[in-house]
Amino acid sequence: MNIIILGPQASGKGTQAKLLSEGLGLFYFESGNFLREKAERDPRIDEIINKRGELLPDEETFNLVRDYLKEKVPTLDNFILDGYPRSLKQYQLLIDWLKEEGKKIDLAILLNISDQEAVRRLSARVVCEKCGSVYNLITNPPPGGKCQCGGNLTQRPDDRPEAIEKRLQTYHATTAPLIEVLKKDGILVEVDGERPIAVISDDLLKIVAGHGE
Numbered sequence: 001m002n003i004i005i006l007g008p009q010a011s012g013k014g015t016q017a018k019l020l021s022e023g024l025g026l027f028y029f030e031s032g033n034f035l036r037e038k039a040e041r042d043p044r045i046d047e048i049i050n051k052r053g054e055l056l057p058d059e060e061t062f063n064l065v066r067d068y069l070k071e072k073v074p075t076l077d078n079f080i081l082d083g084y085p086r087s088l089k090q091y092q093l094l095i096d097w098l099k100e101e102g103k104k105i106d107l108a109i110l111l112n113i114s115d116q117e118a119v120r121r122l123s124a125r126v127v128c129e130k131c132g133s134v135y136n137l138i139t140n141p142p143p144g145g146k147c148q149c150g151g152n153l154t155q156r157p158d159d160r161p162e163a164i165e166k167r168l169q170t171y172h173a174t175t176a177p178l179i180e181v182l183k184k185d186g187i188l189v190e191v192d193g194e195r196p197i198a199v200i201s202d203d204l205l206k207i208v209a210g211h212g213e
């Protein structure tokens, strides 16, 4: 079973992807950390992603993801991709390659939350100045208002409401065409992401179990 999981920031897709990967023994791939690690080792990627705040070209991201998956999951079976693909172009590159390898994406999960809820959740996010731990004042409050390491917690500039709204607009514009195609391909399942974590997780396990039938 190969799965991709989509959703706006703060939809909880990372949490759900990890739970699914643990529950079903899937290889978990998360594009944000993956690209951050690439940027740490490659000044050119660092310049594009971190200094200019831009995205890598779709082909380049695809090549990186493909090589990584080939290495980590040589069978190309039983993986879950979080944060990739996020555009129609990326999806097409991915499924064309998988097809050549005799594989496919079986299921695409879309975790929906309203923009209002995304703003509410994201603007509650704080980061430790010292160790980088992330807390959420609503869903994962720091005990005693400080990080476990004792560091001070601050809000990232890109977690302020104006910045969040801009990111959400980009998310919708990029993913709308992808979502249409996933529907047409008959692999999209939309899930309400505004429910408790355990409820969503149970729901997803049932959906995946029922999918092969």
Ligand SMILES: [Zn+2]
Residues within 6 Å of the ligand: 128, 129, 130, 131, 132, 133, 147, 148, 149, 150, 151
């Ligand atoms: Zn800390």
